[in-house]
Amino acid sequence: MRRETRWESRTAGPQFGERPVRRSRSAKGQSVKGQSAKRRTAAAAWALGLCLGASVLSGCSYASSAELRSQAESQAAASQAGDGQTAGGAGAGSQGSGNQAIGAANAGTGAQGEGALSIGSAMETPQAQTEAVEVTRTQAAPMPTFEDASDTVYVKTGGGSVRVRSSCDTSSDENILGNVSYGTELSRTGKNSEWTRISYEGGTGYISSEYIAEEKPEALVTSVSLDPSWTYAEFSKINSGAATFRQSTAENRKNITVCVNAGHGTSGGASVKTLCHPDGSPKVTSGTTAAGATTAAAVSGGMTFADGTPESQVTLSMALIFRDKLLAAGYDVLMIRESEDVQLDNVARTVIANNASDCHIALHWDSTANDKGAFYMSVPDVASYRSMEPVKSHWQQHNALGESLVAGLKGAGVKIFSSGAMAMDLTQTSFSTVPSIDIELGDKASDHSQAALERLADGLLAGVNAYFG
Numbered sequence: 001m002r003r004e005t006r007w008e009s010r011t012a013g014p015q016f017g018e019r020p021v022r023r024s025r026s027a028k029g030q031s032v033k034g035q036s037a038k039r040r041t042a043a044a045a046w047a048l049g050l051c052l053g054a055s056v057l058s059g060c061s062y063a064s065s066a067e068l069r070s071q072a073e074s075q076a077a078a079s080q081a082g083d084g085q086t087a088g089g090a091g092a093g094s095q096g097s098g099n100q101a102i103g104a105a106n107a108g109t110g111a112q113g114e115g116a117l118s119i120g121s122a123m124e125t126p127q128a129q130t131e132a133v134e135v136t137r138t139q140a141a142p143m144p145t146f147e148d149a150s151d152t153v154y155v156k157t158g159g160g161s162v163r164v165r166s167s168c169d170t171s172s173d174e175n176i177l178g179n180v181s182y183g184t185e186l187s188r189t190g191k192n193s194e195w196t197r198i199s200y201e202g203g204t205g206y207i208s209s210e211y212i213a214e215e216k217p218e219a220l221v222t223s224v225s226l227d228p229s230w231t232y233a234e235f236s237k238i239n240s241g242a243a244t245f246r247q248s249t250a251e252n253r254k255n256i257t258v259c260v261n262a263g264h265g266t267s268g269g270a271s272v273k274t275l276c277h278p279d280g281s282p283k284v285t286s287g288t289t290a291a292g293a294t295t296a297a298a299v300s301g302g303m304t305f306a307d308g309t310p311e312s313q314v315t316l317s318m319a320l321i322f323r324d325k326l327l328a329a330g331y332d333v334l335m336i337r338e339s340e341d342v343q344l345d346n347v348a349r350t351v352i353a354n355n356a357s358d359c360h361i362a363l364h365w366d367s368t369a370n371d372k373g374a375f376y377m378s379v380p381d382v383a384s385y386r387s388m389e390p391v392k393s394h395w396q397q398h399n400a401l402g403e404s405l406v407a408g409l410k411g412a413g414v415k416i417f418s419s420g421a422m423a424m425d426l427t428q429t430s431f432s433t434v435p436s437i438d439i440e441l442g443d444k445a446s447d448h449s450q451a452a453l454e455r456l457a458d459g460l461l462a463g464v465n466a467y468f469g
C-alpha cells in the first residue's frame with residue numbers, strides 16, 4: 001500500500017477539491033519567514049494538481065471535485081506508456097478552453113512521496129489498474145538500448161513533473177532519483193522511443209521519452225475559476241469569469257505563485273452587494289463603504305485619474321508589467337484580470353487566490369488627488385476584527401507582505417505616503433487565507449506613465465523577493 005500511495009501522490013498529483021494545504025499551514029501562526037520552505041513545497045504540489053486538472057479537463061466547462069478526481073485517475077492509469085505524472089498534452093493549448101474548475105492541492109509536505117500522505121482514499125480501483133499496467137510494461141520491456149545523443153531537451157508535460165530514474169524500470173520506487181518540472185532543460189546523452197538518457201545531478205538518469213521535447217515549450221497557461229466547494233466561495237455573487245495561471249519558464253523557477261489582482265474591472269460589480277465579513281459582522285473602518293455596513297459593492301467601479309484615465313485601465317497596465325517581471329524572476333503568476341473586464345467579484349478573486357496562489361496582491365490607486373504616495377491597506381487594530389477568522393490566523397502575514405512591498409517600492413525610489421500603511425477593513429483581507437494585501441500605488445494625481453509603472457513594478461518585485469527570500 002505504501003508504494004501505491006507514493007506512486008499515486010506523484011502521478012495523480014495532489015487531490016482535487018479538498019482543503020488546500022495553505023489554509024491549515026498558514027493558520028498555524030508561525031513566523032512568515034519560517035514558512036518559506038513549506039510554502040514552496042506546497043506550491044510545487046499545488047502546481048501539479050492545477051496542471052493535471054487542466055490537462056484532463058480541456059474542453060470541460062465544469063467538473064465537480066469528484067469528477068476531477070475520477071478523470072485524473074482514469075486518464076493517468078490509461079496513459080502509462082511513459083513515466084510521466086500527468087496525462088500530458090494540454091500545455092498552452094488549455095488556454096481559453098473555458099471556465100475550468102481547477103482543484104486545489106493537499107499533498108502537503110508529503111507531496112514528493114515522503115512522510116505522511118493524505119492522498120488516496122477514493123482511488124483504490126484506478127490504482128489497481130495502474131499497478132497492472134506498470135508491471136506488464138516492465139516485463140515486456142527489459143533494459144533498452146540507446147542511440148547516443150548530445151543535445152539539450154526539455155520536459156514537456158501537461159503541467160506536472162516527471163520522475164527521473166536510475167534505471168529504465170518503473171516497477172519500483174527505489175530507483176527514483178528525483179522529479180523534473182515542466183520546461184526544465186536537460187542534457188540528453190541517449191535516446192530510444194521509450195526512454196531518454198540524461199545527465200542528472202552529476203550522474204546518469206532515465207526519463208520517459210514521452211515527456212521530452214526538443215523545443216523549449218511555451219509557458220504553461222491554464223484558466224482557474226471559482227470552485228464552489230472552496231471555503232467562502234458561497235459568499236461570491238459574481239463568478240462566471242476565470243483567472244489565468246501562468247507558469248514561469250525562467251531557469252530559476254521558484255514554485256511560488258503570486259496572485260496579481262488588477263483592481264476593479266468587473267462591469268455590473270458596483271450594483272451587486274456581497275457581505276463585508278464571512279460572519280456577517282459590520283465593517284470596523286470606513287472606506288469606499290462606511291463603517292458599520294455589513295455589505296459592500298461586489299466590485300466597485302474605481303476612481304478616475306486627474307487626466308481622465310479610469311483606474312481600472314491603469315491597474316490592468318500595471319498588472320501586465322508586474323506579471324512579466326514576476327515570470328522573468330521565476331515566479332508563477334495567477335492573473336485575476338488580463339483584459340478590460342473579468343466577471344469575478346472581490347470575494348471570488350480572493351477565494352481563487354486563497355486556493356491557487358501563495359500570496360495575493362491587489363493593485364489600486366487611491367481616490368485622493370494630492371499625489372500623496374504609495375501605501376498598503378493594513379489590517380485594522382480592532383479586537384473584534386482581528387479575532388474573526390480568517391483574519392485572526394492571517395492578519396500578521398497580510399501586514400508583513402504589505403511592509404515588504406512598501407519597502408521594495410521605497411527602495412525603487414517611489415514616493416511613500418506617511419508610514420506606508422493605512423488601516424482598512426477590506427473584503428479582500430476579510431476573506432483571505434494566504435498573505436494578501438491591497439496596495440495603493442498612488443492617487444488620482446500620480447504619474448501613471450509607462451516609466452512610472454515600470455518603476456512601481458520593480459519596487460513590487462523587490463518586495464516580493466524580500467518577502468519570500
Ligand SMILES: [Zn+2]
Pocket residue numbers: 263264302303311363364365366
Ligand atoms: Zn481601487
